[in-house]
Amino acid sequence: MASIPKITRLQAQxxxxxxxxxxxxxxPSSTQRFFDRLFRxxxxxxxxxxxxxxxxxxxxxxxxxxxxxxxxxxSFLAGRVWDPNKGVFGILPExxxxxxxxxxxxxxxxxxxxxxxxxxxxxxxxxxxFRFLKLFDLHFHPFWGKLxxxxxxxxxxLIELLAAVPSVVYGLWGLFVVIPLIRPYCNWLxxxxxxxxLFSTDLSGPGIFPAVFVxxxxxxxxxxxxxxxxxxxxxxxxxxxxxxxxxxRWETILGVLxxxxxxxIFGGVVLAFGRALGETMAxxxxxxxxxxxxVSLFSPADTLAALLANNFPxxxxxxxxVLMYAALVLLAITLVVNxxxxxxxxxxxxxxxxx
Amino acid sequence: xxxxxxxPIKGPEESSDFIHKMEAQAEKNPFEGVSFEDLEVSLYRPRxxxxxxxxxxxxxxxxxxxVPLFAVLWMLIWRGGKKLSLExxxxxxxxxxxxxxxxxxxxxxTVVMVAVATLITVPLGVLTGVFLAxxxxxxxxxxxxxxxxxxxxxxxxxxxxxxxxxxxxxxTGGYSAIAGAVALSILMLPTIILTSESxxxxxxxxxxxxxxxxxxxxAQTVWMVLxxxxxxxILTGVMLAIARAAGxxxxxxxxxxxxxxxxxxxxxxxLMQPTASLAxxxxxxxxxxFKNQVELAWAAALVLVVLVLITNLIGQSFSRQQVxx
Numbered sequence: 001m002a003s004i005p006k007i008t009r010l011q012a013q014x015x016x017x018x019x020x021x022x023x024x025x026x027x028p029s030s031t032q033r034f035f036d037r038l039f040r041x042x043x044x045x046x047x048x049x050x051x052x053x054x055x056x057x058x059x060x061x062x063x064x065x066x067x068x069x070x071x072x073x074x075s076f077l078a079g080r081v082w083d084p085n086k087g088v089f090g091i092l093p094e095x096x097x098x099x100x101x102x103x104x105x106x107x108x109x110x111x112x113x114x115x116x117x118x119x120x121x122x123x124x125x126x127x128x129x130f131r132f133l134k135l136f137d138l139h140f141h142p143f144w145g146k147l148x149x150x151x152x153x154x155x156x157x158l159i160e161l162l163a164a165v166p167s168v169v170y171g172l173w174g175l176f177v178v179i180p181l182i183r184p185y186c187n188w189l190x191x192x193x194x195x196x197x198l199f200s201t202d203l204s205g206p207g208i209f210p211a212v213f214v215x216x217x218x219x220x221x222x223x224x225x226x227x228x229x230x231x232x233x234x235x236x237x238x239x240x241x242x243x244x245x246x247x248x249r250w251e252t253i254l255g256v257l258x259x260x261x262x263x264x265i266f267g268g269v270v271l272a273f274g275r276a277l278g279e280t281m282a283x284x285x286x287x288x289x290x291x292x293x294x295v296s297l298f299s300p301a302d303t304l305a306a307l308l309a310n311n312f313p314x315x316x317x318x319x320x321x322v323l324m325y326a327a328l329v330l331l332a333i334t335l336v337v338n339x340x341x342x343x344x345x346x347x348x349x350x351x352x353x354x355x
Numbered sequence: 356x357x358x359x360x361x362x363p364i365k366g367p368e369e370s371s372d373f374i375h376k377m378e379a380q381a382e383k384n385p386f387e388g389v390s391f392e393d394l395e396v397s398l399y400r401p402r403x404x405x406x407x408x409x410x411x412x413x414x415x416x417x418x419x420x421x422v423p424l425f426a427v428l429w430m431l432i433w434r435g436g437k438k439l440s441l442e443x444x445x446x447x448x449x450x451x452x453x454x455x456x457x458x459x460x461x462x463x464x465t466v467v468m469v470a471v472a473t474l475i476t477v478p479l480g481v482l483t484g485v486f487l488a489x490x491x492x493x494x495x496x497x498x499x500x501x502x503x504x505x506x507x508x509x510x511x512x513x514x515x516x517x518x519x520x521x522x523x524x525x526x527t528g529g530y531s532a533i534a535g536a537v538a539l540s541i542l543m544l545p546t547i548i549l550t551s552e553s554x555x556x557x558x559x560x561x562x563x564x565x566x567x568x569x570x571x572x573x574a575q576t577v578w579m580v581l582x583x584x585x586x587x588x589i590l591t592g593v594m595l596a597i598a599r600a601a602g603x604x605x606x607x608x609x610x611x612x613x614x615x616x617x618x619x620x621x622x623x624x625x626l627m628q629p630t631a632s633l634a635x636x637x638x639x640x641x642x643x644x645f646k647n648q649v650e651l652a653w654a655a656a657l658v659l660v661v662l663v664l665i666t667n668l669i670g671q672s673f674s675r676q677q678v679x680x
Contacts, residue, residue: 047500112420115412162428173430
């Protein structure tokens with residue numbers, strides 16, 4: 001223990017006289033005020049930079065695309081041939097491929113993603129574990145009793161961590177695991193139900209279906225995380241009121257919880273759609289890169305992002321403006337979808353706050 | 356009947372009247388008109404059966420959704436783990452048909468590019484976050500900035516590459532690590548802005564008010580009170596952004612390209628040359644018809660996923676340590 005230095009009464013009085021409050025608290029000096037102003041300006045400028053950045057991204061790509069736009073105009077969007085040697089370019093198959101794969105992946109991703117979100121938000125896992133523990137009379141045990149909650153949190157974190165797995169890894173998995181695995185079943189479908197347009201070709205390697213399969217797995221964590229948040233933030237009194245009126249659990253879910261959370265879920269689905277549209281690597285590896293306009297699930301096709309990824313590294317001077325034009329189309333599609341999604345989520349948050 | 360209130364003592368006529376009333380009531384069935392069969396919770400009743408069936412369907416769908424997710428991790432460990440050795444981290448990528456080899460230069464390239472991107476993004480993103488957290492609620496600029504960073508969150512990664520290609524590769528005349536880093540920083544920016552905004556606005560208002568009350572300027576309050584208090588949350592955001600950037604392939608394909616050599620080959624560190632990265636290595640090697648290259652791609656995928664997940668977990672541990680004020 002440090003000893004406190006003893007001072008006489010006189011010394012204390014002397015010190016009190018010498019004490020200058022100005023030395024401790026004082027108005028900011030002019031230098032400090034200058035730095036304050038500088039700092040404020042800087043945050044202002046940096047914040048404005050974000051808006052400028054979006055404008056810059058659009059302008060940069062648009063300017064580089066102008067030569068191609070002059071040459072091909074809007075017929076570029078409707079052309080079906082991509083031949084650098086003849087100088088003929090069209091991206092209709094790519095636009096179709098982008099929308100087709102994303103919408104299919106969105107359908108499966110939403111179906112399974114919302115189901116998983118319901119499973120998590122209704123804490124089915126916790127309930128099952130609790131019942132299991134009750135058999136052994138451990139449900140209030142200091143360690144085992146906490147297991148239901150812990151497992152729930154673990155499952156939720158695991159699903160969120162899986163969203164962090166890079167897309168190129170999913171592509172690798174799709175290429176070497178999924179395609180060999182599903183190929184016999186797909187070809188069986190083709191030989192027995194080939195008259196149905198969706199199965200009209202056989203799967204000889206990469207194709208739309210493996211791409212959709214992997215893409216829906218990739219967007220599932222996004223949909224699950226956002227939908228779970230939306231479901232959890234439904235006010236508990238609504239659920240209690242529904243139970244109080246005698247509704248069963250699923251009548252409550254379908255009649256009260258899902259409609260109340262629908263806006264948040266919808267916003268999440270739109271954001272996932274934007275992600276699926278812009279997803280590059282998994283598709284470039286799995287979709288087959290064939291310039292084909294098709295509805296068959298097992299045929300190779302192409303998407304805008306995959307087209308860019310495959311052609312940019314070896315593009316000649318003549319091809320670059322054309323690719324920039326294709327990038328501009330992709331940019332327009334994703335910006336519209338993302339803005340729509342951000343607006344919907346903002347509205348949903350506003351409504352939730354108003355309650 | 357035991358919990359009836361004691362009957363007040365009244366005259367004989369009144370009291371007998373009361374007893375008659377009670378008897379009449381007791382004879383009447385209070386549950387008249389209620390069908391107990393309807394209330395029974397039994398799987399034979401359509402309403403409860405419907406509920407149980409849907410519960411099973413949802414459970415089944417969740418398991419079906421989780422199986423592929425875990426299959427990815429399992430295959431990574433199984434196929435990538437077989438090849439794991441120290442050589443992977445020190446050797447250069449092998450030529451076709453050559454055995455052995457590694458991807459040390461790709462790990463270095465990824466780390467360097469992500470580091471440069473972080474250096475670009477953190478000052479920009481954190482200061483924008485400060486601006487958003489400090490701006491008044493009705494500020495139109497803040498609203499626009501917030502909205503545009505949300506839009507940037509969903510910006511396709513390949514378009515960041517296209518932008519960096521047009522703005523840097525074409526201008527400087529060659530593929531480079533700097534171009535790759537710029538492309539990555541566009542993807543990191545929105546995450547850092549949004550997380551640092553929420554971290555700073557979670558600092559209790561009383562701390563900010565105390566600082567201003569003692570005569571600190573706005574800048575002093577931000578540097579000495581807000582940023583140190585919000586640091587764990589900001590660090591979480593930075594780590595999440597780093598984890599995302601490390602796994603990105605598309606923006607690097609035609610900005611940093613790929614290289615079979617070390618970043619510092621030729622004696623000095625040169626950021627203006629084509630640079631290898633783990634993600635691009637996985638993509639390139641997965642398309643090759645050689646067994647050794649495909650195995651290396653799996654091993655690289657395992658290393659990349661482990662790096663990304665560790666970065667993620669470190670980031671999350673920062674916000675878990677945060678002191679509850």
